[in-house]
Amino acid sequence: MINESLFIIVVAQAVTAAVPLVLAGVGELTAQRAGILNVGIEGLLLTGCIGGFVAATISGNGMIGVGVAMLAAMALASLFAWATVMMRADQMVTGMAINLLAVGGSGTAWMLAQAHGYAHMPVEAGFTRGIVPWISPETQQWLSSWPIIGPIIFDQYGLTIVVGLFTLAVWWLLRRTRAGIIIQAIGENPDSCAMVGIHVRQWRCGLIMVAGACAGLAGAYLSLMRTHGFSPLMSGGMGFIILALVIFARWQVGGLIAVCLGFGLVDATQSLLQGSGMNQVVPYQLFQALPFIVAFSALLIFRRGQHGPATLGQVWPSTIK
Amino acid sequence: MRVWLLMMGLLFNVMALHAGEALKIGLICSGSVTDGGWNQLAKEAMEKVQRELGAKVSILQKVSQDTCGDELRAYAADGYAVVIAHGYEFLTAAAEVAAKETTMKIAVSGADVAKPGIMTIDFDVSQASYQLGIIAGRLSKSGKLGFVGGSPIPSVKACYRGFLAGARSIKANISVVEAYTSWDEPVKSKQQTEAFFAQGIDIVYHDVDAASRGVFEAVKERNTKNPTSPVYVFGCVADQNANPICPNHILASAVIRLDATFRAVIESVRANTFTPGVVRENLPRGTCVAVLNPLLRGTILTDTIIREVEAAGVALANGTIMIPNE
Numbered sequence: 001m002i003n004e005s006l007f008i009i010v011v012a013q014a015v016t017a018a019v020p021l022v023l024a025g026v027g028e029l030t031a032q033r034a035g036i037l038n039v040g041i042e043g044l045l046l047t048g049c050i051g052g053f054v055a056a057t058i059s060g061n062g063m064i065g066v067g068v069a070m071l072a073a074m075a076l077a078s079l080f081a082w083a084t085v086m087m088r089a090d091q092m093v094t095g096m097a098i099n100l101l102a103v104g105g106s107g108t109a110w111m112l113a114q115a116h117g118y119a120h121m122p123v124e125a126g127f128t129r130g131i132v133p134w135i136s137p138e139t140q141q142w143l144s145s146w147p148i149i150g151p152i153i154f155d156q157y158g159l160t161i162v163v164g165l166f167t168l169a170v171w172w173l174l175r176r177t178r179a180g181i182i183i184q185a186i187g188e189n190p191d192s193c194a195m196v197g198i199h200v201r202q203w204r205c206g207l208i209m210v211a212g213a214c215a216g217l218a219g220a221y222l223s224l225m226r227t228h229g230f231s232p233l234m235s236g237g238m239g240f241i242i243l244a245l246v247i248f249a250r251w252q253v254g255g256l257i258a259v260c261l262g263f264g265l266v267d268a269t270q271s272l273l274q275g276s277g278m279n280q281v282v283p284y285q286l287f288q289a290l291p292f293i294v295a296f297s298a299l300l301i302f303r304r305g306q307h308g309p310a311t312l313g314q315v316w317p318s319t320i321k
Numbered sequence: 322m323r324v325w326l327l328m329m330g331l332l333f334n335v336m337a338l339h340a341g342e343a344l345k346i347g348l349i350c351s352g353s354v355t356d357g358g359w360n361q362l363a364k365e366a367m368e369k370v371q372r373e374l375g376a377k378v379s380i381l382q383k384v385s386q387d388t389c390g391d392e393l394r395a396y397a398a399d400g401y402a403v404v405i406a407h408g409y410e411f412l413t414a415a416a417e418v419a420a421k422e423t424t425m426k427i428a429v430s431g432a433d434v435a436k437p438g439i440m441t442i443d444f445d446v447s448q449a450s451y452q453l454g455i456i457a458g459r460l461s462k463s464g465k466l467g468f469v470g471g472s473p474i475p476s477v478k479a480c481y482r483g484f485l486a487g488a489r490s491i492k493a494n495i496s497v498v499e500a501y502t503s504w505d506e507p508v509k510s511k512q513q514t515e516a517f518f519a520q521g522i523d524i525v526y527h528d529v530d531a532a533s534r535g536v537f538e539a540v541k542e543r544n545t546k547n548p549t550s551p552v553y554v555f556g557c558v559a560d561q562n563a564n565p566i567c568p569n570h571i572l573a574s575a576v577i578r579l580d581a582t583f584r585a586v587i588e589s590v591r592a593n594t595f596t597p598g599v600v601r602e603n604l605p606r607g608t609c610v611a612v613l614n615p616l617l618r619g620t621i622l623t624d625t626i627i628r629e630v631e632a633a634g635v636a637l638a639n640g641t642i643m644i645p646n647e
Contacts, residue, residue: 009519013512111355120565129542141546227507227538228566231531232353236506271516274500275467284473284501 010272012151014264015160016226020045020218021260023163025242026170026253027214031207033174033251035187037091037313038208040080040098041215042239044073048219050106053230056125057118062224065125069220070213076102077212081205088315099239107232126228131156157225159217171253183207187309190316200316215239241295248299251308259295266291344376344591347396347404349384349411356505358530362559363407363430366579370587389414397425403590405430405583409474415439419597426595428586430579431476435599442582444476446557447483447644448604448637449575450526452611452630453555454487456572457524458495459626460553461488466497467517467525469536471504480528480557480575483644487633490642498522507535514539518552524572526555533557537566544570553621562614572622573613581608605638 028041038044051072056065080098083089113119130140131154143154174180182203185193190200218238223230245263249255270287273279279287346367354364364380371378379401384392389411396404397418403426406415412432419427419438426440433443457466466488470477485497498517502509510532514525518539527536533556540554544567556562556574564571582602589595602608611630613622636642 006519009516013515017512107353107355110353114355128545144546222508227511227534229507229534229538231505231507231534232356233505234507236503236509268512268516271500271513272519274513275498275516275520275522277496277498279500288501 006272008148008151010265010268012155013268013271014261015152015156017264017267018257018260019157019160019163020221020238021242021245021263022167022257023159023221024211024215024218024239025246025249025256025260026167027211028242029246029249029251029253029256030170030174030183031204031211032246032312033187033309034183034204034207035190035309035311035314035316036084036204036208036211037095038077038080038098038211039092039095039243040076040102040239041095041211041242042235042237043099043102044076044212044215045219045222045235045239046102046106046233047076048073048216049223049234050109050219050230051216052220053121053223054109054113054118056224057113057121060122060125062125062127065224066217066220069224070216073216073219074209074212077208077215078205080212081208084315085201085204085208088317090315091313103233106230110230110232113230121224121228123228125224127157127159127225129155129157131158131161133158157221159221159225167253167257174253184309187311190311194317204316241292244295244299247308248295248302250302259298262298263291263295266294344374344403344587345399345401346371346376346378346587347401348378348380349389349392349404349406349408350380350382351385351408351410352383352505352531354380354382356531358504358533358558359431360407362577362579363405363583366583367405369580370583373584374587374591376587384411386410386414390418393418393425393427394422397422401425403428403587403595405586407431409476412436412441426590430582433475433599433601436597438597440586440595440597440600442586442600442602444577444582444609445479445601445603446476446528446575446577446609447479447486448634449609449611450480450483451487451490451637451642451644452633453526453573453575454484454489454497455491455630455633456613456622456626457484457526457553457555458488458491459629460572460621461492461495461524462550463521463523464492464495465520465522466495467514467522468497468499469510469513469517469525469527469529470499470501471529471532472501473499477501477528479644480526482646484526484555486644490633502529503532504530505532507532507538509535511535511539515543518543522552523550524553524555526557528557530558533561533564534566537561537564537571540570541567560612562612562616568614568616571614572617573611576610576612577602578608578610604634 048069052065052069055068056062083094084091144150245259249259270290348367350360352360354360406429409432412429415427415429416436428440430442432441468481488495500513502513510529514536544551553572560576561574
């Protein structure tokens with residue numbers, strides 16, 4: 001039923017779908033390694049979507065949209081950092097509050113944008129497909145027509161290569177540098193870190209901000225690249241999926257890339273199966289649930305050694321002297 | 322001083338009289354009125370009616386099924402004359418409130434089940450969808466059509482059935498693949514439409530509400546990449562022919578004229594002729610119609626196709642053509 005060219009299309013779609021998951025996931029993973037569980041990642045994504053959209057629409061410049069998306073999500077992340085790190089609020093509750101705030105805030109911003117005539121983004125402000133920037137459409141067409149790697153690699157959005165390089169840099173940082181060791185140590189035993197002079201709060205705040213920027217950029221990917229527009233709740237629960245994928249990847253960058261691609265592959269396959277008329281036989285809800293069923297099953301099957309950072313989600317310091 | 326007081330008192334009385342005359346109308350929406358689809362259409366229709374009839378309008382957004390009853394009771398306590406609960410999901414709550422509330426009139430739009438004390442308004446877009454199916458049947462080169470919906474609720478399935486019947490009236494062996502994604506996630510509807518095109522489908526009809534942007538983006542991207550064999554799309558619910566994403570590749574839209582429906586409901590309340598029961602809005606009533614893209618008239622939408630669509634419209638209206646139920 002699925003021939004070779006369709007398989008390539010599915011893989012290409014999986015890569016497209018995996019980009020925002022990997023990007024926001026790497027930020028979340030790094031923060032979680034330092035003991036911060038930011039459940040508000042869904043809200044940060046949504047903030048990136050609307051921030052990027054509004055800025056790109058008003059300015060007519062997609063790059064400004066990208067910058068504002070990151071800044072807007074960082075602003076919201078700073079609120080989370082202030083509440084959880086500085087004020088010692090519960091991370092789970094604060095994260096949920098961030099999500100609710102983002103839903104209301106993005107809806108209001110969208111309403112205002114519409115009221116002021118900014119409902120549609122100018123064509124030039126949106127990013128088109130093409131992994132290599134500033135090349136002519138003809139060259140892009142030629143690159144995309146290459147067998148196998150054309151659709152899978154070259155026919156992606158420019159952010160794909162940025163995400164690839166960034167992920168590699170984070171992997172290197174966590175595995176090979178002193179900063180990586182500090183991040184891990186903060187997640188495992190922040191008291192000891194503080195005793196040897198590491199500024200735990202500053203590190204955690206910094207990592208929350210970086211994770212916010214990643215989520216904001218992932219949001220901009222959805223609004224400025226994938227759909228060239230905004231609609232309320234357009235992130236569609238992606239943040240919650242990312243939380244599950246980070247756990248499934250056992251807080252490893254390599255694992256995260258693999259599970260994000262796997263999730264994207266199953267998601268693309270269900271679209272293809274629905275498009276082939278299979279839902280005349282199998283209920284469509286089953287197709288939609290397929291990526292989640294696979295992710296959940298994998299979580300159960302590969303649950304060994306799945307303990308996260310020792311202080312993940314815990315308030316620090318546990319007592320105020 | 323006395324004259325001034327007398328005049329102010331008179332003015333106050335006149336204002337109070339006018340305020341009393343303004344009909345209080347409520348609209349309850351399940352989602353945001355900025356969704357670019359079903360709820361936004363209702364808000365715009367209500368605003369139009371407000372301008373035309375001078376009524377006082379209150380709109381509630383993102384009301385859930387379980388809180389709808391409370392909102393209706395609050396409207397009744399506040400002296401509202403009529404409330405339109407905009408969505409099939411509000412049917413049960415509306416019927417429960419109507420059983421105890423006799424003064425305020427309640428209409429549920431998007432529902433086709435009769436309940437005591439309330440008016441349900443069924444928007445039958447299947448006939449307009451049949452007309453779109455005719456166009457698709459004539460223009461599809463691959464003989465494969467796609468339909469993407471938000472979820473398979475009765476009104477969406479009616480669109481699919483009408484579209485299928487219309488396309489098959491032209492080519493008996495044409496296929497229409499149906500898929501369901503989400504109402505508000507353009508990323509998913511785009512991915513589904515891309516999957517359609519990957520399998521040779523060349524015309525897509527959607528009923529995905531706010532997620533329609535994703536469908537249009539997929540069409541635009543596909544036609545930019547491969548302009549020699551273009552793919553086409555149909556709009557739904559609102560007139561999407563002038564959408565800024567792919568205005569040259571949207572053939573037509575199946576449009577619900579909500580403003581006409583809402584005006585009729587409100588005027589019936591005002592004239593005291595509001596009657597509970599099912600109101601069927603459809604092609605013959607002029608409230609669910611196919612609107613062809615004026616940009617494509619005379620080019621890809623040839624005179625022959627237009628005549629065929631119009632003839633089908635007449636046959637659907639007089640009952641010569643019937644849409645199969647299942």
